[in-house]
Amino acid sequence: MKVTHGQEDLGPYTADDLHDREDEGRGRELENGWLLESSPSAAHNWAVMRVHDLIRDAVSQAGAAAFVAAGGWEVTTPAGIRKPDVFAIPRRIAKAAIVERDVTIIPGHELLLVVEVVSSPGRSERTDRVCKLKEYAALGIPQYWIVDYTPVPKVQVYVQDDAIEPFPLGRVYGSYRLDQVVEAGNVLEVEVEADKPFTVRFAPQVLTEF
Incomplete structure (x- = not known):
């Protein structure tokens, strides 16, 4: 209230x-x-669009039944409601929201992958690097990418920590480990689990190329 x-x-x-x-x-x-x-800049929005398109193309090439969303979609988390820059979900969940309208806010635990593009130093940066890192891990989202487009394009890939032991009633999530850090000049290659796994491959500098 x-x-x-x-x-x-x-x-x-x-x-x-x-x-x-x-x-x-x-x-x-x-x-x-x-x-x-949040008041994202044009550069931030461009990087978001590039990431979205790269992931969407990878999904399409693999023939996976996944939907890639960007901008404005609401996702539930332990803290409340987040609006990730980019995320991938099973196509059936997207259909329930778009066509059947049975879902108004996407359940966070349904995400296959979530990406946040750091827009600026300060509170928003802390939210992406600290708060959302904990929230997305607690939901059991398999992968969380943190993308920087300045001063050097860079992608950090976090994955669920396999060291967490399952409890008798099911797995307990809550921790990510840093799996990759890829900067401009190198190539990021990540496989994302879905009904048909898809591989996203790109050089981070493309996020700022026009």
Whole structure:
């Protein structure tokens, strides 16, 4: 429930507060009861589009039943609602949201891969590198990529830590390990698990080429 002090809204906020805004929450995430606003630059949006297209092409080439989304899609996490820059989900989940409209917010545990492009130093950077790292790991998302486009294009690939032992009632997630760090001048090659695994391969410098 939202608490109001005078004319200033102090929070905490709920998903209803996010969606009841005049802008329907566009450009905002819900983190532990607070609404966080993002103002991505043109360079950030270009890098996001490039990553999206590269992953989508890899999915298509492999013939995997996966859908690659970018921008504006809402995903549930332990902290609330996130709007990842890019993510891949099984096609059936995308169909439920787009065609059947049975899903309004994508369950975070359904993601096959999630990517965040770091937009700027400061709070948004900390959110991508610290907060979301923990949230996405806790959901059991197999891979999390953190992409930098400045000062040097770079991709960090985090994967679920296999050292975590399964409990009798099922696996307990909660930890990533850094698997790869690939900068401009080298080539990233990552296999992503899906109904048909797909391999994403590219040189990070393409994220800033026009």
